[in-house]
Amino acid sequence: MSTFASGTPDFNAYSCTAAAGPFNGQSTTIYYRAEGGSVVGVLPVINNVAIKQLDLSAAGGCPQAATGAVTCVVGGTSAANGSNDSWTSGVFTPTVAAQVGISDLEPKVFIGDNFPQQLHLHRCKRTATDLNRRHYCRKTSFSSKPSV
Amino acid sequence: MRNLIVASAVAAALSSGAAMAVTAPTAVTAQAAPIKIYISGSSAAKAAIKASLSGADWLQRQWYEHVCLGHA
Numbered sequence: 400m401s402t403f404a405s406g407t408p409d410f411n412a413y414s415c416t417a418a419a420g421p422f423n424g425q426s427t428t429i430y431y432r433a434e435g436g437s438v439v440g441v442l443p444v445i446n447n448v449a450i451k452q453l454d455l456s457a458a459g460g461c462p463q464a465a466t467g468a469v470t471c472v473v474g475g476t477s478a479a480n481g482s483n484d485s486w487t488s489g490v491f492t493p494t495v496a497a498q499v500g501i502s503d504l505e506p507k508v509f510i511g512d513n514f515p516q517q518l519h520l521h522r523c524k525r526t527a528t529d530l531n532r533r534h535y536c537r538k539t540s541f542s543s544k545p546s547v
Numbered sequence: 548m549r550n551l552i553v554a555s556a557v558a559a560a561l562s563s564g565a566a567m568a569v570t571a572p573t574a575v576t577a578q579a580a581p582i583k584i585y586i587s588g589s590s591a592a593k594a595a596i597k598a599s600l601s602g603a604d605w606l607q608r609q610w611y612e613h614v615c616l617g618h619a
Contacts, residue, residue, distance in 0.1 A: 414577035428580040433590035440588020455578040466571040501588035
C-alpha cells in the first residue's frame with residue numbers, strides 16, 4: 400500500500416490493489432480528509448457537499464514516481480483557508496459529495512451554539528431533528544451562510 | 548450513534564477487502580484507480596483506516612472499541 404499525506408493541513412490518500420473482497424484485483428484509492436476534524440465527518444455528508452481532497456496529480460504538486468510513504472504538499476493554513484476550503488494548491492474537489500463521514504462526536508451536537516457558523520463549506524445550519532432524520536439541506540449555494 | 552454505526556460499517560467493508568498491501572502504487576496509478584472512496588472526518592480514525600486496509604485486526608478491533616463503543 401502507498402500512503403500519500405500532506406501532514407499539516409491534514410489531507411491523505413491510501414492506495415493499493417485489493418487482494419480480497421468485492422474489489423479483489425482492482426486498484427483502489429481511499430481519500431481520507433481529516434482536515435477540519437469531526438465537523439467534516441458530519442455536515443458535508445448530511446448537507447451533500449463535496450469538500451476538497453488531496454490532489455495526487457502532477458498539477459497538484461504530488462510526487463509522481465514515488466511509492467510507499469509519499470509526502471504531498473497542500474498550500475494554505477487551517478486558520479486562513481480552512482473556513483471556506485480555499486486551499487491554494489494540492490487539493491481538488493471530487494465530482495461526488497463526501498461519501499462517508501466519521502466523527503467521534505454525535506452528529507446532533509453540531510447544532511445551536513455548537514454549529515460551526517464560520518465554516519461556509521458546510522452550508523445550511525442543521526437542527527437536532529434533521530440530523531437525526533438525515534434530511535438533506537435545501538439550500539445549495541455557498542452564499543447561503545448558516546443562519547443563527 | 549448513526550455515525551458511529553457508519554464508522555463500524557466502514558471498518559467492516561474495508562477489512563473485507565483487506566490484505567491490500569499487494570502493491571505500492573505511484574500517485575499516477577492511485578489517481579487513476581477505478582475504485583475511489585471519499586471519506587472525511589476525525590483525524591483519530593486515520594490510523595484505524597490504514598490498519599483496516601492492511602488487515603491489522605487488532606487495530607481494527609481497537610478502532611471499533613474506541614469509536615463505536617466509546618471506550619477511551
